[in-house]
Each structure stands twice: as structure tokens, then as C-alpha cells.
Amino acid sequence: MAAPALVAGRTVDTDVHQALPDLRPFLSRQWRDRWLEVGLGTGTGYTNPRGVQRRDARPPNGGPAASDPLFVISDHLDRYQIDYAILTGPFVLPVGADPDYLTAVASAVNDATVEGWLGVSDRFRGSILINSDDPPAAAQEIRRLGGRPDMVQVLMASTTRQPCGQRPYRPIYEAAAEQGLAIALHPGAEGAGLAGPPTPVGWPSRYLEWHNILPLTAMAQLNSLVCEGVFVSFPTLRVVIVEGGLSWLPQLLWRMDKNYKALRDTAPWLTQLPSDYIKEHVRLTTQPVEEPDRPEYLVQTLTMMDAARTVMFSSDYPHWDNDNPRLLFRRLEPQLRARIMGDTAAELYGLQQPPRPEDLPSFSTAPADVVIGLSEAQE
């Protein structure tokens, strides 16, 4: 299939983590104290000894990295000529015991994003964080905010209590499809809270191993979404696999197609090859991009996965493992690079037009307001 034509030449960063250090104003009183005392209350036990936030990305006001939207514009969007940033929040929600608390935290994150970020600049687009472990409540949250044009997707942890293509999660996809929103699966909660172990063989010993194997979750969920017929039931639904890497996809496409050809009658609702569903409905973000010894290997991998349709640039700013957009994909032919750096995302999120011209003040250098501890992202 020929690569789609160059669309708009936008650069869209599909994974930027805004910090929301103080959720107190967005939590009702019955949850506020708990948030201050325990935050999410559950870690994975896997911690990066260097910390997850980049030290050099802290704003001059002394607040946490990516806590000042004006500094993010200057330090990241302007520096790398990025038109739009898709905000993916300070964390995703782990599988937990108290669905009402987690749903309240999700709403607080969303309201804080609307108030503190989406109103600041047209270059930001938001993700509606949900507690996917309570699908009816998650669907309600999607419908509460889905009408906002600046909210462009639903964000949930890659880790779920059971494979996310299965029946209990249908209300989430129904609401997202109805609202015209993509579903983004983001890692970070693998093994956290009440989730199963982060690998099928149990618990790795250290963060290095945990992080190496995060793509397992993405593979398992993609497999489930396709085989359970989610894209048959919701033909307009799009799923974004964030921060799961890329190079595993060709293998999965080939294996799914091979098995489908032999065993299609066990999922008779599928009317296309699994790889066709994935190429139509699924997008993968680039960071942390693989760095093979020979750069041409990555180019070959991108060809295998029809990257002009399936791959979208992401930086993961301001996290430790972020990619530098200036150095990415320099060996690709320009049209494919343009698809990856923004055109595919512009189509998905409706960002073909350039951002509105803005006359924004400079970022602040005055000391930040009281900074409240937060549950830090894990990945």
C-alpha cells in the first residue's frame, strides 16, 4: 500500500507528562486527606535510582519538572519546534481496591488539567484519565468531559485486572467511540497495587528488568483487543499504545495472522486479518525508541509495521528516558518521517491546523507556591 500523502507538516508530541503537584482544590473533602496522606497508596516496588523526572527540566521557579505550562512551552515545545503536545498526566491509575477513590483522583487530575493547562495554550491537548477498573464510572467520566474539543483521548493504565478486550471493559470503548476519542494505554502500573505480576513468570528483581519487559503488557492487550472483537464492535475506535516500544509489533502481526488463518473459527466475528485491524485501529508512540547497533535495522522494522500509518512521535518529556526529537528518524525518507513526527497524530487528534497565534507571558522565575508531594510516575 502506498504511503498516505503528506498532510499538514505538523509536529505533534504524543506523550508529554504535565505535573499536577496540588490536587487538593479538585478533590472533595472526603478524599482530600487521603490523597495528602497516601497519594495513590501503591507503588510497583520498582524505582529508578535516578528518579523518573529529568533534573534539568525543573522550571526556574523551583517546582517539579513540567509543573509550569509556560516553561514546558519554552523548554520543550519551542526548543524542538513542536506544534502540539498531547498531555498524558502525572501518572496512570493502578488496579486498586477502592474504585470510588481512584475515580475521584481521575476526575481531579482531569479538572486540574483543564484549569491549569488546557486554558493556557492552544498547543496543549488533554487526555481524560480514567479508572478502568470501574468501567461504568470510567464511561461516565469520559462522557463528562468528552464534549470538550481540547480533550482528544481517554487515558488508562496498560495494566488492567483482566485482558482489556474482554466484556467488562466494553462501556469504556462504547463511551470513547461515542465521543470520538481514542483510547491510550500507558505503562507505569505494571505490578502495582492489586495487579498481577508484571510478567507471566512473576516478579523481576529490579527496575531495569521491569522496564525492559514493559512491552509484554502492550502485546497482551493488543492481542486481546483484536481477538475479542473490540474493533468489530466499535469500528471507529482507535487505540494508542503509548511508550510500549515498536519492534515487537511485526512479530505479533505475523504470529496473529498465521494463527488466524488456522483458527479463525474460534473468533468467527473477525472479518479481516488481525494485522489489518491493527494497522487500521492502532497507533504506537515512538519513545523509548529502540537503538539497534545498526540504525538501518530500525528503518527495516518501521517498514515491516507500515509505520506511515501506525507510528506517532512521542518524547515522554520530562521523564528520564525521553527521546530527543532532533535526533530521531534522521535516516527516514522525508515523507515517512513527516507521517511519524506529526501527520498521523494530526489526523488522529484533529490537529491539521497550526495552533492559534498566542502572546503568552514568559515563565515565572519567582518561587513556586507550596508544592505538595505527589505520587510520582513509575515508568
Added chain:
Amino acid sequence: MTAHRVAALADVPADGGLLVTVNRLEIGLYRVGEQIKAWRNVCPHMAAPVCRGVVTGTRLPSEVYHYELGLDGQVLQCPWHGWEFDLLTGCHLAAGSAARLRGFPVEVRDGEVFVHTRT
């Protein structure tokens, strides 16, 4: 090579480094033992501002399940991906990696630090 006076020796801290600019080139100055070393503020991996990372020690290569701390004050840790560089040699401390920091000759004269660059 051109010598540039970049700092007073006393301004290079015992812990951490001092970031200076020579012809728009950002260079980090570090004390390593009795020496002053000068490294370009660009990580060879992802072009991050490596000199804004912490100076620390590390766990040395060891037997399986043994841990041995060493190189205290001699390891620069990139603020992005955490790549560790030996401040004495500029070498990336990871087996199989040929990455290294770009360094500049340093001269200390009468309490002043000079860095030599091509321009």
C-alpha cells in the same frame, strides 16, 4: 588551538562542576583529584545537557550479587537517561559502549583555568 580563560580555579567546586561558555560552546569544569577536567555539555547519546547531571560514585563491576561502591566523585550521571561517564577519561561506564564525552585540554596557571579549543 586557542586558550580561553574560563574561570578562577577557586570557582570550580570540590563537588559537582562549573558550567562555562566558550564561543557559544558549553563546557563543564570538574575537579578530579588534583586535576581539572573539561567536558562538553552534550551527551553523546541523546545530546542532553550532560553537565547538568549529578556527580556521584557508582557500583563497580563485580561478581554476581556482590555490590562494591567506588569512583566517588568521579562519575557524571546524565540527567536524562542516567548514562554514567568517568570524569577522568570521559568514557561511558557500560560494557560494550564506545561512547565518550568530548573533552578539551585544560591548563591551570596562576590560579586561573584555561581551556584550549580549536577556535
